[in-house]
Amino acid sequence: MKFWSKPLILAGCGLAVVWLAGMALVDHAVAQQPILVVKSQIAGEAFKNVTTSTLKVLTVDDFLAAMGVISADLGLDCADCHPGAGSDKVDWVIDPPRKRTARKMIEMVATINRTNFAGAQAVTCFTCHHGRLQPSTTIQLDTLYGPPNEEKDDIVTPGAGQPSASQILDKYLQAVGGAQRLAGLTSFIATGTSVGYGGLGGGGSFQILAKAPDLRAVIIEFKDHPERGNSTRAYNGKEAWIKSPRSLLGQYQLTGNELEGARLDALLSFPQQIKTALTNWRVGNPDNINGHDVQVLQGSGPKGLVATLYFDAQSGLLSRVVRYSRTPVGRVPTQADYSDYRDVNGIKFPFEYTFSWLDGKDSFKLSDVKANVPVDEAKFQKP
Ligand code: HEC
Ligand code: HEC
Numbered sequence: 533m534k535f536w537s538k539p540l541i542l543a544g545c546g547l548a549v550v551w552l553a554g555m556a557l558v559d560h561a562v563a564q565q566p567i568l569v570v571k572s573q574i575a576g577e578a579f580k581n582v583t584t585s586t587l588k589v590l591t592v593d594d595f596l597a598a599m600g601v602i603s604a605d606l607g608l609d610c611a612d613c614h615p616g617a618g619s620d621k622v623d624w625v626i627d628p629p630r631k632r633t634a635r636k637m638i639e640m641v642a643t644i645n646r647t648n649f650a651g652a653q654a655v656t657c658f659t660c661h662h663g664r665l666q667p668s669t670t671i672q673l674d675t676l677y678g679p680p681n682e683e684k685d686d687i688v689t690p691g692a693g694q695p696s697a698s699q700i701l702d703k704y705l706q707a708v709g710g711a712q713r714l715a716g717l718t719s720f721i722a723t724g725t726s727v728g729y730g731g732l733g734g735g736g737s738f739q740i741l742a743k744a745p746d747l748r749a750v751i752i753e754f755k756d757h758p759e760r761g762n763s764t765r766a767y768n769g770k771e772a773w774i775k776s777p778r779s780l781l782g783q784y785q786l787t788g789n790e791l792e793g794a795r796l797d798a799l800l801s802f803p804q805q806i807k808t809a810l811t812n813w814r815v816g817n818p819d820n821i822n823g824h825d826v827q828v829l830q831g832s833g834p835k836g837l838v839a840t841l842y843f844d845a846q847s848g849l850l851s852r853v854v855r856y857s858r859t860p861v862g863r864v865p866t867q868a869d870y871s872d873y874r875d876v877n878g879i880k881f882p883f884e885y886t887f888s889w890l891d892g893k894d895s896f897k898l899s900d901v902k903a904n905v906p907v908d909e910a911k912f913q914k915p
Pocket of ligand 1: 579580581582583584585587588596599600602603606608609610611612613614624625630631632634635780
């Protein structure tokens with residue numbers, strides 16, 4: 533997999549400030565930290581040259597998520613369509629030939645889905661491109677006679693002869709501590725060290741704070757590199773923010789479909805809420821993750837949110853959650869992996885946690901979890 537935004541992560545704040553020059557910079561006093569107010573502003577209005585029928589109506593955060601999907605699906609960096617991206621020389625507005633082709637392809641995909649699949653998103657950039665710029669056209673005989681294709685479907689097919697969704701969820705609730713103990717879990721603060729993708733986040737320390745029912749914040753600090761600033765993901769029960777000082781927007785509010793994903797992360801922090809965190813549960817065929825057999829369960833949420841949960845078949849513990857939010861060019865995957873469960877006040881917490889999204893990957897090693905402690909409400913608000 534190609535990490536398309538590496539140059540962007542590396543790019544300094546200068547880039548974002550230059551790029552945002554025409555946009556709503558709220559607080560000029562802190563203009564070095566690119567802070568953009570994106571109240572449900574749509575991409576077609578926020579940007580100068582966003583014209584495709586399906587992308588122009590997205591919120592700015594969903595639009596950028598769509599850019600992430602396109603990059604990943606074609607195996608490209610932002611700079612492959614926006615020359616200079618990752619430096620202060622970038623001009624996002626101009627239309628080099630590849631960007632023009634991409635715009636045509638975005639309309640083509642919308643037309644294919646509308647005219648052939650009743651508007652369902654059956655075809656995405658990935659359907660043809662599969663992580664490469666030029667789609668391949670002919671099967672290779674080595675592939676034909678090689679191992680079976682193990683690509684996973686976003687939407688799981690119901691498996692035959694599997695336990696029911698509530699059996700799997702009850703086993704999980706029992707495994708993490710049982711309903712009674714879980715009912716008493718109202719907050720926690722986890723601390724430890726994190727390693728970002730490619731070691732870029734090396735030496736980071738973090739706090740994960742959560743308060744029932746649905747407040748959650750992850751704050752990463754780089755004590756050895758204070759110039760990098762803190763990275764924050766926060767959900768206050770209603771609104772969500774991401775602050776990532778080295779990224780394109782610097783800090784922004786989630787106002788589109790990704791907001792539902794942030795809410796799900798918050799709800800799942802408290803296992804006792806798992807049954808109602810999603811609806812329309814369906815059980816897929818068993819699978820295997822890193823050599824462990826897993827039960828596969830999928831549920832749906834608002835605004836096209838889909839989440840697949842993988843439970844260790846033996847222990848019953850949750851080992852992975854992949855959640856997908858919808859964009860017109862394909863779903864945006866975000867993945868959390870959990871392992872090394874340890875006992876805290878009779879409740880099992882995963883002491884290893886990896887969070888992967890299209891723009892990076894953070895690995896957390898917890899050293900301490902304090903349950904039912906007071907948590908400063910300000911931590912869940914706008915960073
Ligand atoms: C395959 C080509 C391609 C790649 C790769 C790509 N983009 Fe785009 N980008 C486009 C197209 C096409 C548009 C115009 C979309 C439209 O008209 O609806 C666009 C528009 C934009 C705009 C709006 C510019 C303006 O002011 O009008 C921004 C910002 C942007 N892209 C950011 C990114 C980022 C960040 C990445 C990397 C994550 C990225 N793009 C990767 C093709 C691409
Ligand atoms: C139905 C299959 C199909 C789908 C779906 C599809 N493409 Fe393509 N795409 C192609 C083919 C085939 C080519 C090569 C065309 C050529 O070389 O003339 C191509 C070429 C391209 C190129 C130019 C590659 C280059 O060499 O610079 C871009 C950019 C591109 N596609 C973007 C996208 C984007 C973005 C999406 C999703 C919105 C998408 N495509 C969806 C089939 C597809």
